Amino acid sequence: xxxxxxxxxxxxxxxxxxxxxxxxxxxxxxxxxxxxxxxxxxxxxxxxxxxxxxxxxxxxxxxxxxxxxxxxxxxxxxxxxxxxxxxxxxxxxxxxxxxxxxxxxxxxxxxxxx
Amino acid sequence: xxxxxxxxxxxxxxxxxxxxxxxxxxxxxxxxxxxxxxxxxxxxxxxxxxxxxxxxxxxxxxxxxxxxxxxxxxxxxxxxxxxxxxxxxxxxxxxxxxxxxxxxxxxxxxxx
Numbered sequence: 001x002x003x004x005x006x007x008x009x010x011x012x013x014x015x016x017x018x019x020x021x022x023x024x025x026x027x028x029x030x031x032x033x034x035x036x037x038x039x040x041x042x043x044x045x046x047x048x049x050x051x052x053x054x055x056x057x058x059x060x061x062x063x064x065x066x067x068x069x070x071x072x073x074x075x076x077x078x079x080x081x082x083x084x085x086x087x088x089x090x091x092x093x094x095x096x097x098x099x100x101x102x103x104x105x106x107x108x109x110x111x112x113x114x
Numbered sequence: 115x116x117x118x119x120x121x122x123x124x125x126x127x128x129x130x131x132x133x134x135x136x137x138x139x140x141x142x143x144x145x146x147x148x149x150x151x152x153x154x155x156x157x158x159x160x161x162x163x164x165x166x167x168x169x170x171x172x173x174x175x176x177x178x179x180x181x182x183x184x185x186x187x188x189x190x191x192x193x194x195x196x197x198x199x200x201x202x203x204x205x206x207x208x209x210x211x212x213x214x215x216x217x218x219x220x221x222x223x224x225x226x
Contacts, residue, residue, distance in 0.1 A: 004157075006157070034213050034214070036216075043199075043201075043216045043217060043218050043219060044152075044158070044216040045216075046213055046214075046215065046216075049213060091155070093157050093158070094157075095157075095158075095214065097212065102160055102163070103160065103214055104160070105157030105158045105159070106157050107156060107157050108155065108156060108157045110155065
């Protein structure tokens with residue numbers, strides 16, 4: 001069964017609104033989680049590294065004020081897409097690494113901004 | 115992390131073995147070879163990983179050349195549900211902070 005759960009799996013929002021995506025590690029604690037974005041027929045692109053209890057680390061070109069990350073507990077990281085626009089429409093995927101078993105990925109969230 | 119090169123796409127017949135190559139000529143001595151796959155509209159799924167020796171599990175086998183500059187993922191009896199994008203990644207094995215960097219992967223289509 002899934003060890004990393006992502007919610008929601010699909011969301012449609014209006015342009016200008018904000019959307020929050022949750023990523024939970026179900027049976028292990030994750031001090032670090034990762035957020036990826038994937039456009040159609042493209043590979044996963046790392047957006048940011050979410051660190052429990054401290055600020056996220058963003059990859060070059062990713063706006064930290066646009067993509068707010070909060071990692072308030074050892075099992076939950078959230079990604080908020082603020083003031084969403086149609087170009088933010090994408091497949092967002094989180095990942096968490098269990099030191100014993102390796103990296104696990106969430107099911108992904110398909111965001112459509114209309 | 116070392117860069118990997120994979121064919122863009124590959125077709126294979128249902129029931130036959132699928133051999134997926136990966137070149138990683140700049141791999142370092144402490145870097146492992148990982149394979150993940152991504153079925154359409156899902157998150158990536160771990161398949162297998164190895165350092166030097168060949169590895170086998172219930173999903174696949176991993177053959178790593180002696181010089182470790184390339185490897186092959188073998189799906190012994192491909193099924194239609196194995197249609198996916200397969201990613202070969204090399205990375206240092208360490209604790210929770212180590213991120214995965216994805217290349218283009220190989221788009222595998224299993225045909226009846």
